[in-house]
Amino acid sequence: MTGVARTAGNGPAISARQLTRRFGAKTAVDHVDLDIPSGRIYGFLGPNGSGKSTTLRMLCGMLLPSAGSAEVFGLSIVKDAEAIRRRLGYMPQKFSLWEDLTTDENLQFIADCYGLTGDVAARIAQQRATYNLEGLRKQRAGTMSGGQKQRLALAAATLHSPELLLLDEPTSAVDPQSRRDFWERLFQLAGEGATILVSTHYMDEAERCHGLAILAEGRLVAEGSPRELMDGVEADVFEIEGADGTDAPRLLRELPWVHGAAQLGLRLRVLVDRAQPDAEEKIRQLLRERHIEASVARSQASLEDVFVIATRRENRVA
Amino acid sequence: MSLDRLRGALRRLHAVALKEVRQLARDRVTFGMIVGVPVMQILLFGYAINFDVRHLSTAVLDQANSSMSRELVAQLRATQVIEVRYTAHSSAELDELLREGRASMGVVIPFDFERRLQSDSRAALQILVDGSQPNLTGVATGLAAVPMLTRHGMGPYSGGKRMAPRRIEVRTLYNPEKRTAVQIVPALIGVILSMTMVLFTSGAIVRERERGNLELLIATPLSGFELMVGKLLPYVGIGLIQTTLILIVGSLLFRVPLAGSLLDLYAAALLFIASTLGLGLFVSTLAQTQFQAFQLAFVTMLPSILLSGFMFPFEGMPKVVQWIAEILPLTHFNVIVRGVMLRGAELPELWLQIVKLTVFLSVMLLIASVRFKKRLD
DSSP: OOSSOOOOSSSEEEEEEEEEEEETTEEEEEEEEEEEETTSEEEEEOOTTSSHHHHHHHHTTSSOOSEEEEEETTEETTTSHHHHHTTEEEEOSSOOSOTTSBHHHHHHHHHHHTTOOSOHHHHHHHHHHHTTOGGGTTSBGGGSOHHHHHHHHHHHHTTTOOSEEEEESTTTTSOHHHHHHHHHHHHHHHHTTOEEEEEEOOHHHHHHSSEEEEEETTEEEEEEOHHHHHHTOSEEEEEEESOTTSSHHHHHHHSTTEEEEEEETTEEEEEEETTSTTHHHHHHHHHHHTTOOOEEEEEOOOHHHHHHHHHHHHHHHO | OHHHHHHHHHHHHHHHHHHHHHHHHHOHHHHHHHHHHHHHHHHHHHHHOOOSOOOEEEEEEESSOSHHHHHHHHHHHHTSSEEEEEEOSSHHHHHHHHHTTSOSEEEEEOTTHHHHHHOSSSOSOEEEEOTTSTTOHHHHHHHTTSHHHHHTTOOOEETTEEOOOOOOOOOOSSOTTOOHHHHHHHHHHHHHHHHHHHHHHHHHHHHHHHTTHHHHHHHSSOOHHHHHHHHHHHHHHHHHHHHHHHHHHHHHHHOOOOOSOHHHHHHHHHHHHHHHHHHHHHHHHHOSSHHHHHHHHHHHHHHHHHHSSSSSOGGGSOHHHHHHHHHOHHHHHHHHHHHHHTSOOOGGGGHHHHHHHHHHHHHHHHHHHHHOOSSOO
16 A cells, blocks of 8 residues: 555646635635646745635635636536545644644544545554654644654645645744655655645745746746746846945836845845846946946846746736 | 445544543543532532521611510511521611611511500511512511411511411422422532533534634545534533432432432433533534633523523513523423422423423524534635
């Protein structure tokens, strides 16, 4: 028995059309189209309040869409929510197992909820081994560290070998080492055939995903593999060294053709509209006028740059 | 296939109930409440609530100061209802004693006491009652039964109203000693069960929501019905334990009899526990937080205690209040439990109350399952 079941067929695991969710006057998810292939790790990247959690909750049938539709394994998230539930594992942002129950009690309860058949004790033992929980069998979840809780939560979410795993900011409460281990396990699960949809606001995590959707204010503003997104960025990137401590960032940001300027250590990264001619020369000129001794060099776009451009364009439309 | 589904549902019910029991057992405060609340309440109510008033602090203003007036005071004393603590020398002094609350009752024997006893036109004596305290006015009326006054066919004055002479013999059935505990303790079963059951269950589902567990539960195949019934099952057991506890303490400390069958009593308790759990469940679907749930639980509790016939006779309440009381399960359970424990009635004789409780339970479960949707919004 492997950790997860392999998704049958090659169709998309998830497809959404004009998926929308409103809370009163606020639109949390705004006409989102998604096609998420199976067997891949797909990331939702976006700031807080961009609609990541709401989209995940709609996909597991917890919230109804206000408009639009979505299918998981070809099943409607509105009509077939119960059938979908048996095939997906969901890990909420907040630790949602029972803090006053032990590792074994939590896992046994989840196994009963999903009606696991066969040798349930063996399956639980297998999960304990995989997620390094052997020493925590009799420990109550409330007394565990962030990393231990996260391993337990993932063990519970994958206990019934789901074909689709929805993870809502799974690494927000854990240390860097635990984060690395966690992503190792996600790649293992994907290798075994599972489709994984993970939301994050960490750039390094987003970069590991096979595919990415960038969300801002409920709208899908960019989509593709991290490589595609970085190559396709509609901006030139310049790095200015030696301008730290000056008002260069503020001056640059005031220019209409500059998308953003952010200090990274000693270097100031400037994103410039590709349509602007002689941008490099104009930056040098501005620095000279201000008597700032600094070097300007062209650089590669990073995922963070993609994110800044995508969310900035969104702001202009809004 | 359907057998498999039933087996799956039973397994999930068992899992939810087991989880609830484990969590309860680890929550020491709640666990203590299961035993502590009924015992504390039965002791409090059993000893403190006493409608059988005795030893009232009394001041006497004897203006006649004759052998007959002294005999009257002795007779009043002999009833044990009053205890003469003060002797006033003027009506001003008597007023003061009453106002300061040192005396709850004042007896005024006028100068012409003997002459008044012979005549029909004026009251022989005046009894002043502190009307700010409940249940005392009736006591004054009872005092009219002392031999000297009845012999002469005269009643005392109370609040300016003339009392009729007591010539009617009153016999109290089922509780010949007129002990309040005998009236109170059976009804206490219902009161205590209402309090703990509604309080526990109203918080049960809200707690899962508040702690974030509900988000995970919704993502599993567990149905709303399985979740609710599974969470209620342990409380049925707890309710029966509490019933047993009250019966034991009531019998040992307050010598409360059991005239009817114990089996009937437990059957009625089971039905009542289910009704109260239904009410708690309904409350839990209204509340968003545990705090709200507790407040709502108290809202249902107060009318239960006041209107159910536990404190005041049902027939004495205004019609509108009686309608409200008819909705409360405790009203019907009180009729049943007093019937079974004190009057020795059998359940079929109390069919009307049983039907009403069953209707209440069905309506509550229906509303609760309609209201509980397996979604976050």
